[in-house]
Amino acid sequence: MNDTAFRVREATAMDGQSLAEIHVETWQAAYAGLVPDDYLVRLSVDDRTRYWRELAAQRKKTQVLVAENAARQVVGFAAWGRTRSKDLPYRAEIYELYVHPDWQNQGAGRALMTAVFEEIAAAGGFNACLWVLSGNHSRFFYEAMGGQSVGQRRERFAGADLDETAYAWPDLIGWLRSVKG
Template sequence: MKNFRRIEIRPAVPDDLMTIASVLVRTWRATFRGIISDAFLDAMTVEDQAMRHAQRMRLPGSFIMVAADMTDDRVIGFANCGKARGMPPAFDRELYELYLLPEFHGAGLGSALVRSVAGHCRDTGGSSLFAWVLKGNPNRVFYERLGARAVGEGRVSVGRESLDQVAYRWDDLAALSDFGDASI
């Protein structure tokens, strides 16, 4: 069993970009195999994802939080957020991504990352937070355990595929940032 006492939740820094990208690629391949085409998943590269996150890190209002294993000095998960994209104005902040290496699921780190993001959104004037989650994502119940409610459905293009997704919303950022352990 992994010793989780040496995990730190902190804002990302540019030196984290390659490990953030590695977490994303590894997590997508583990979670979405059978949901997203193997060709798309196998073509993903850490370098492409690092460039994408470097661009996101420079966007005004964008924020990336990481879970870092201080024992191994590596990022094991991350969450990022910013201004809502493409939703009604009442949705002012969006959780763009939340990924945690599979071997760290169930330790409360996913909920710690979401709570940290919610606190940041609240502290920067946000009133609500939402996330698009693939309908076929086996970890969808995690958002519900954290108090999110499904408020809409849509479609997203991933490679050449169009996939169903569900919008989950939290209305009370103060309550979410103080939420108890709801691990993935």
Template sequence: MTEVAVLRPALTRDADGIARVHVETWQSTYAGLVPTDYLARMTVARASAQWHRAAAQAEKGNDLMVAEVDEEIVGFVSFGPSRSKEQPYSGEVFALYITVDWQGQGLGRRLLATAFEALAKEGHRGAFVWVLAENPSRFFYQAMGGEHAGERMEKFAGVALEELAYGWPDLESWLAQSGV
């Protein structure tokens, strides 16, 4: 692809595009990992309400960034203060998704760096992300220097799934070394 994705804060008008990326990436990435009936029930219309709320909060200063090409959302990252008591990191990446057509082109690295920059500016020294243990995207987080930071079993759609945590204890150092 020759186009360049623009990264910017999410706006409420982006909610449907974010929902589309969310649903498409879940249905392609998590096929065979989470219950099929759950994935089949996912729709942009259902996910859109959640992302409208998140984007409205983002406009007030919460943390949701999108990647867009020619006014089309092709990826997003959601992040903020940690929701986990068991992790020593004060920042957390909640979601990072990129459409299949844009994967493998450096956009994930750019979105992760954007999240880390914002978290560091907010005073978070370190950050982490939870990822399904069987999700091939875990290799992305390893390649980005994420250290194994734990595991847990989470009940999802009636099934217990193993999740792995990857952590970055020093965001400033990572940003200085990443060259993004």
């Protein structure tokens, strides 16, 4: 079930700049006070554009979906693939899920998460997880979406030790049934 206000589709290399803009603006808004300021200030849309164009074009290990509004403007994205953490027994991991600050709390995140879970289930996956900075308010979104806190870790990033929380969905098929009514 995708939210009717948003269309979710596979990202293409042509989406690179939109993904980069969302990435930079969302990081600067969501991670202020959590990630070192000098790192956030140095984030570059140009650098991120190259990264996202290449990632969207390769479609090998990481899948990238975008959410578009009614005007076909990309307002959010999600990237997922096989779980990277050997400490968690989940097949798939959402690496990134970002919605532009102007479009948050309008259903784009829910549409993206639902589409990712549908893709994971269609590929034979039955569970998924993600990591979020413990101080990031988006953790409340993941909790509202049925995510269960299943782990904690401390990671070194940009010269700082950051606390992260893992959320998991152990039964994607059941979750998808529940959101489809």
